[in-house]
Amino acid sequence: MLNKIYDWVDERLDITPIWRDIADHEVPEHVNPAHHFSAFVYCFGGLTFFITVIQILSGMFLTMYYVPDVVNAWKSVYYLQNEVAFGEIVRGMHHWGASLVIVMMFLHTLRVFFTGSYKKPRELNWIVGVGIFCVMLGLGFTGYLLPWDMKAVFATKVGIQIAASVPFIGELIKILLAGDATILGAQTLTRFFAIHVFFLPAVLFALLAAHFIMIRRQGISGPL
Amino acid sequence: MHRGKGMKFVGDSRVKLNDRMPNIPKDYSEYPGKTEAFWPDFLLKEWMVGAVFLIGYLLLTVAHPSPLEGPADPTNASYIPLPDWYFLFMYQLLKYTYASGPYNVIGAIIIPGLAVGALALMPFLDKGPERRPSKRPLPTAFMLLAVASMVYLTWESVAHHDWEATKAQGVITDKDLGLLPDVEVDETSPGYEIYQSQASCIGCHGGDLAGGTGAPMLLGNELTAEEVAEVVKNGRGAMPAGAFDGTDEELQILAEFIAGLKEKE
Numbered sequence: 001m002l003n004k005i006y007d008w009v010d011e012r013l014d015i016t017p018i019w020r021d022i023a024d025h026e027v028p029e030h031v032n033p034a035h036h037f038s039a040f041v042y043c044f045g046g047l048t049f050f051i052t053v054i055q056i057l058s059g060m061f062l063t064m065y066y067v068p069d070v071v072n073a074w075k076s077v078y079y080l081q082n083e084v085a086f087g088e089i090v091r092g093m094h095h096w097g098a099s100l101v102i103v104m105m106f107l108h109t110l111r112v113f114f115t116g117s118y119k120k121p122r123e124l125n126w127i128v129g130v131g132i133f134c135v136m137l138g139l140g141f142t143g144y145l146l147p148w149d150m151k152a153v154f155a156t157k158v159g160i161q162i163a164a165s166v167p168f169i170g171e172l173i174k175i176l177l178a179g180d181a182t183i184l185g186a187q188t189l190t191r192f193f194a195i196h197v198f199f200l201p202a203v204l205f206a207l208l209a210a211h212f213i214m215i216r217r218q219g220i221s222g223p224l
Numbered sequence: 225m226h227r228g229k230g231m232k233f234v235g236d237s238r239v240k241l242n243d244r245m246p247n248i249p250k251d252y253s254e255y256p257g258k259t260e261a262f263w264p265d266f267l268l269k270e271w272m273v274g275a276v277f278l279i280g281y282l283l284l285t286v287a288h289p290s291p292l293e294g295p296a297d298p299t300n301a302s303y304i305p306l307p308d309w310y311f312l313f314m315y316q317l318l319k320y321t322y323a324s325g326p327y328n329v330i331g332a333i334i335i336p337g338l339a340v341g342a343l344a345l346m347p348f349l350d351k352g353p354e355r356r357p358s359k360r361p362l363p364t365a366f367m368l369l370a371v372a373s374m375v376y377l378t379w380e381s382v383a384h385h386d387w388e389a390t391k392a393q394g395v396i397t398d399k400d401l402g403l404l405p406d407v408e409v410d411e412t413s414p415g416y417e418i419y420q421s422q423a424s425c426i427g428c429h430g431g432d433l434a435g436g437t438g439a440p441m442l443l444g445n446e447l448t449a450e451e452v453a454e455v456v457k458n459g460r461g462a463m464p465a466g467a468f469d470g471t472d473e474e475l476q477i478l479a480e481f482i483a484g485l486k487e488k489e
Contacts, residue, residue, distance in 0.1 A: 023263035024250040074295035095290030116355030123347035130344040149293035154305035
């Protein structure tokens, strides 16, 4: 039955080459931890992606309760954490995932660096990877404000001061982020929410797509 | 795809009926070593690694609930700010003399900018064909130095931070939760006016009598008027002695007012 449905679709759309390219791509021995245990260092990139998927899913569930305004933000997080069924787990996974994704991405960067995998012909993929790193740090910075508790506001205050010290355009960046030249308040929270939930994920998806298309195109770098 | 004359564009599909790819796995017998297919062979192993990782991740999640401090009060001037742990090394960098104050731009922009810029342009700075770390000493040394500095700065930041104060300033109070004791405050009484006129009172115990960082809530206290007057005169715990600015009669009125802030039975 399933085969017949598959054939029916394939006859019309020729879907076999699309997924066969991903399914059949060769995984060489030197990156396979089943053959060489030390090859676990090649798992860091995959684990980073795994946590990213968990971040997306847990984040989607968090927005079902979270309210991005100064009156209700903290209350909604408190409610989510203490009253909602499994809310503590969902928020916990998003909170710890944010740290773990940085750790895993850092280890992945070090693996690529120390195996010299960024060299020709993989320069472009390295640059896209550094871009992903920056976007992830941006997600961490903007997400830290959203619970609207004391540590969030004061850490963001410091962060925005640092952004404001950029020569020439610092003041503009500050107003763009905070929504006001002096106040860190309601505007800042809604802007950080929009950046954290819409702008940066959109950039992240584009960069991740480029990262994966490039690695499928070129294959993984050879053994040292 | 057929090009040129004879191509029918309208009502035609690019998928040809008898030109489809057969759905057969690739043969790996000719590949070197133990090369294997991504799906299903390798993905199964990756999933096992992922499952082990997920167990650790979930244990972390259930063992350490994610932190939440009291609701934001941007007017609090005594709060010691602290970023998330992976920004601590930058936070620490900005404490050094030549990376802060008039040199702020060095610590905040130039050093991080150079580091990220060099990282992004690595393929063009290290162009040689050698891939082994031992065969390219400069890039290896710079990266090890960068990692060591990040670890050192993070360590310094953690070691010099007052974690007790951080814990104390983040506590969620009954006031935050809207759980103040059921006390009726007579805002027309002379005691209330004296309280509001004393900067040293409202500075710590709050204009709403609900307490603040390190100062207890006065609503629902269990002291007598004599005890209150005694504490105001001589101080107690973190409260300094002799902070009250007024006559003894005023102090007596204030003490009676505060002692009257009892919770209803």
